[in-house]
Amino acid sequence: MTEQEKAEAEKSWLETIRETLYGMAAHDMSRAALRTRASMEHLFILITMGDLLGVPILPPYYSLRLLPYVVPQIATWKRRMLREKDVADAMF
Amino acid sequence: MNFKDVFLQHPERRYIMFGGGGGVGKTTFSAAAAYWLASQGKKVLVFSVDPQASLTDIFKRDIFGKGPVQIMDNLWAQEIDADSHIRKYQQEIRQKILDMYGMPAVPEEIEHYIQAASAEPAMEESAMFDAVVDVVMKGDYDYYIYDLVPLGHALYYLSMAKVYDEWINKVTKLREEMREYEEMVSRLRREKESEQDQILQELLYIKNRINTSAGILTDKTKTAFFFVVIPEAGIISDTQKAAGMFAQFNVPVAGYVVNRVIPHELLNQNIPEYLRRRIEMQDRHLKDIRTAFDDQVLALVPEMERDVTGLAMIEKLATIMFA
Numbered sequence: 001m002t003e004q005e006k007a008e009a010e011k012s013w014l015e016t017i018r019e020t021l022y023g024m025a026a027h028d029m030s031r032a033a034l035r036t037r038a039s040m041e042h043l044f045i046l047i048t049m050g051d052l053l054g055v056p057i058l059p060p061y062y063s064l065r066l067l068p069y070v071v072p073q074i075a076t077w078k079r080r081m082l083r084e085k086d087v088a089d090a091m092f
Numbered sequence: 093m094n095f096k097d098v099f100l101q102h103p104e105r106r107y108i109m110f111g112g113g114g115g116v117g118k119t120t121f122s123a124a125a126a127y128w129l130a131s132q133g134k135k136v137l138v139f140s141v142d143p144q145a146s147l148t149d150i151f152k153r154d155i156f157g158k159g160p161v162q163i164m165d166n167l168w169a170q171e172i173d174a175d176s177h178i179r180k181y182q183q184e185i186r187q188k189i190l191d192m193y194g195m196p197a198v199p200e201e202i203e204h205y206i207q208a209a210s211a212e213p214a215m216e217e218s219a220m221f222d223a224v225v226d227v228v229m230k231g232d233y234d235y236y237i238y239d240l241v242p243l244g245h246a247l248y249y250l251s252m253a254k255v256y257d258e259w260i261n262k263v264t265k266l267r268e269e270m271r272e273y274e275e276m277v278s279r280l281r282r283e284k285e286s287e288q289d290q291i292l293q294e295l296l297y298i299k300n301r302i303n304t305s306a307g308i309l310t311d312k313t314k315t316a317f318f319f320v321v322i323p324e325a326g327i328i329s330d331t332q333k334a335a336g337m338f339a340q341f342n343v344p345v346a347g348y349v350v351n352r353v354i355p356h357e358l359l360n361q362n363i364p365e366y367l368r369r370r371i372e373m374q375d376r377h378l379k380d381i382r383t384a385f386d387d388q389v390l391a392l393v394p395e396m397e398r399d400v401t402g403l404a405m406i407e408k409l410a411t412i413m414f415a
Binding site for chain 2: 063070
């Protein structure tokens with residue numbers, strides 16, 4: 001084993017510990033934070049792009065300005081807003 | 093105080109607006125005031141935010157949607173074309189989507205939204221509102237004269253600014269909270285700084301645009317708002333009502349100008365009974381106007397013998413207004 005390989009092994013070992021610790025201590029927290037963040041994201045799109053669901057909220061001139069940034073989220077957002085409660089809600 | 097004194101005593105009031113019911117002579121007065129200021133050596137832009145604009149008619153020049161058009165020395169006129177402004181704006185949004193995601197075409201659903209949004213009635217007002225910010229922010233002129241839309245629209249315009257502002261504040265707050273969560277995740281995962289929230293930047297930009305525009309409309313030091321009234325029943329109470337509503341939005345009303353007053357000298361001539369009656373009627377309404385607005389009435393402008401169109405007639409009217 002060369003010096004470099006040794007160093008790499010050590011590094012990946014440290015990395016594993018770091019990730020394990022993260023998984024034990026912080027993963028749930030960050031997942032919860034992300035879920036809250038996602039809900040807010042959907043709330044945000046509802047406020048700004050409400051017309052897409054037929055819920056007109058406000059004059060659309062400035063909504064259009066924001067539209068490009070939320071293009072990728074539109075599909076999941078509509079699904080989330082329109083779907084009925086299902087088993088998955090209890091699982092996550 | 094008369095009309096001219098208001099301008100002489102307050103040279104810092106650079107944004108001049110004429111408001112009033114439909115057909116009372118807002119455009120005529122805008123043109124006359126612009127003419128007078130320009131002839132005093134001030135650089136003036138008179139512009140219309142009215143979709144049914146009539147600066148083209150009054151100056152006898154086709155200026156619709158052509159940007160600022162020079163009418164004479166120091167005087168430019170502009171009619172904002174809301175439709176083409178909206179079309180250009182839509183195209184910018186489409187292009188931005190294509191650039192951001194490298195898509196060959198805008199997704200159907202998004203395209204529908206862009207088109208549906210643009211068909212809403214509020215779109216035009218908002219577009220005008222936004223275009224005005226561009227015109228005024230450049231700051232190329234000494235005076236900006238707004239040829240306003242009829243009162244109802246002007247009020248809508250102002251209330252919209254207020255609603256927008258509150259809405260943006262709320263949305264911005266939500267956005268900032270979202271950002272806090274994002275940063276928390278970044279810290280937990282020991283990642284580098286999360287990238288800048290572009291939406292938050294856009295929101296702040298929009299907020300700034302709205303505040304600039306509404307700020308001008310309600311700036312007591314830089315803005316003078318004149319009501320145009322005519323001595324006819326109904327107009328006076330409407331104007332009083334509107335003035336009350338404007339006061340709620342803190343619009344600085346600088347005074348009232350009465351238009352279409354039939355010259356009293358006619359009474360010395362042999363005139364038909366019909367005209368005599370109309371003069372008597374106007375006298376009654378003028379008394380009401382004096383009672384209602386007191387010393388805020390700045391000028392009485394006579395009914396002209398013919399249409400005020402073309403520079404010669406505008407000059408004649410301006411001479412009377414600024415006597």
